[in-house]
Amino acid sequence: MASPVCHWVRSVLSAHLDGELKSSTAQAVRRHLKRCPACRDHLRQLEETWRLLDAADAPPLRPGFTGRMMKRIVEEKALEQMEARLRPQRLRRRALRAVTGLAAGLAIGFALYGWTGRPHEPNSPVEREVCRHVGFLEDADLLDKIAVIQAIDQWTHAPGTTNGT
Amino acid sequence: MPKAVAAAIGAYERSGRYDAVADYDAALMLTFQKGNELAFQELVERNHPRVIGLAYRFTNNAAEAEDLAQEVFLRIYRARHTYKPTAKFSTWMFRIASNASLNALRARAKRRDDVSMTLLAGEEDHPAALADTESRSPDHLLHQRDLRETVREALRALPEKQQVAVILSKYEGLNHADIARTIGCSTMAVKSLLARARDNLRNRLFRHLGTASGQPSDG
Numbered sequence A: 001m002a003s004p005v006c007h008w009v010r011s012v013l014s015a016h017l018d019g020e021l022k023s024s025t026a027q028a029v030r031r032h033l034k035r036c037p038a039c040r041d042h043l044r045q046l047e048e049t050w051r052l053l054d055a056a057d058a059p060p061l062r063p064g065f066t067g068r069m070m071k072r073i074v075e076e077k078a079l080e081q082m083e084a085r086l087r088p089q090r091l092r093r094r095a096l097r098a099v100t101g102l103a104a105g106l107a108i109g110f111a112l113y114g115w116t117g118r119p120h121e122p123n124s125p126v127e128r129e130v131c132r133h134v135g136f137l138e139d140a141d142l143l144d145k146i147a148v149i150q151a152i153d154q155w156t157h158a159p160g161t162t163n164g165t
Numbered sequence B: 001m002p003k004a005v006a007a008a009i010g011a012y013e014r015s016g017r018y019d020a021v022a023d024y025d026a027a028l029m030l031t032f033q034k035g036n037e038l039a040f041q042e043l044v045e046r047n048h049p050r051v052i053g054l055a056y057r058f059t060n061n062a063a064e065a066e067d068l069a070q071e072v073f074l075r076i077y078r079a080r081h082t083y084k085p086t087a088k089f090s091t092w093m094f095r096i097a098s099n100a101s102l103n104a105l106r107a108r109a110k111r112r113d114d115v116s117m118t119l120l121a122g123e124e125d126h127p128a129a130l131a132d133t134e135s136r137s138p139d140h141l142l143h144q145r146d147l148r149e150t151v152r153e154a155l156r157a158l159p160e161k162q163q164v165a166v167i168l169s170k171y172e173g174l175n176h177a178d179i180a181r182t183i184g185c186s187t188m189a190v191k192s193l194l195a196r197a198r199d200n201l202r203n204r205l206f207r208h209l210g211t212a213s214g215q216p217s218d219g
Helices: A004-017 A023-035 A037-055 A065-117 A125-157 B003-015 B024-033 B037-059 B062-081 B089-111 B114-120 B127-135 B138-156 B160-171 B176-183 B187-209
Strands: none
Touching: A004 A023, A004 A037, A004 B187, A023 A037, A037 B138, A037 B160, A037 B187, A065 B037, A065 B062, B024 B037, B024 B062, B024 B089, B037 B062, B037 B089, B037 B160, B062 B089, B089 B160, B089 B176, B138 B160, B138 B187, B160 B176, B160 B187, B176 B187
16 A cells, blocks of 8 residues: 555656656655655656657658648639639628518518408408497497587587677 | 748747747748748648657558648648737647547547558558568567557547647657647646556556566555
8 A cells, every 4th residue: 555655756756757847846756766666666667658659650751741732732722712702702692692581571571561451351240240339339439529529619609608709 | 041031030029929039930930921932831841740740649540640731731821811929839730730630530430440540550551660570570570569559559548638648748749838738728737637648558558568567566
């Protein structure tokens, strides 16, 4: 079982190997390693592991990469130019699509308004009955107003009133 | 140093934004930004071995690594108008290369064609392997091939971020601060990533190889 100090030392051994520890910490690690064979063994294994990674083969380089790349850049430039030429057309097409959409929306809106706003004939008996009552109420309201006007008129034209002739 | 590059360096030094003298690649990119295509060509010429190397470490496939490297330089080319030298050019380039490589690996995992890719990337057509056959004994070759494959497997088995940290540290020689900038995390996180990666690799490699040094020490 590793002691807490061994545990701590092993947690910083990787940074120690990379030379990324502060000098005081690195000194403490070195002091511990001098007297702890288990941690020394751990360090050796980490070093060996890192060294084993050299076995992974070096990447093969095919000559002429820059030439191939610059050829690709020429193609890229041609694409960019084509895109730049197409951009105004694309904008025009997009604007046309927007205007057409707006016009269609307005047309549909007017059509809907016309359809729902048109007075329609009552169909069912219940509807007809309701319309009759509403009509009567409207007429009654009008009759009331006429009666009021006539009353005022009579009062203003009645003999003995100050305004009368 | 070409005049155009020197002028770009001067302009940026005067603005005090970045020490472009210390980073010749950043100066080349700034020159390219002003329309000098030769600067971009020089940038490719100087950096392509490192980019191909990085991509190859991830993919283990030479053709795929070259395709990825072309993709990386294409992205750099497209970013010419927006590039700002706020950090080392290589950090930015490695970030693009790592992301492109990891995306390629993810796409490959999706296609589940790992086996055929490994066959394509076999050592038989690898120049280093061919050179080996002329000078080494069959036993040694077999051991080397096993070792290479085991190391590849061990690297591939690491979680993505650990893999990137190991490749940048071991094969590109980046320090912890530069790795942190490349993968977008803190230096402390890189320390921890590398420590865990080393432990994982130690466990895998020592178990697979059963070397004379024995099992991983437990304390």
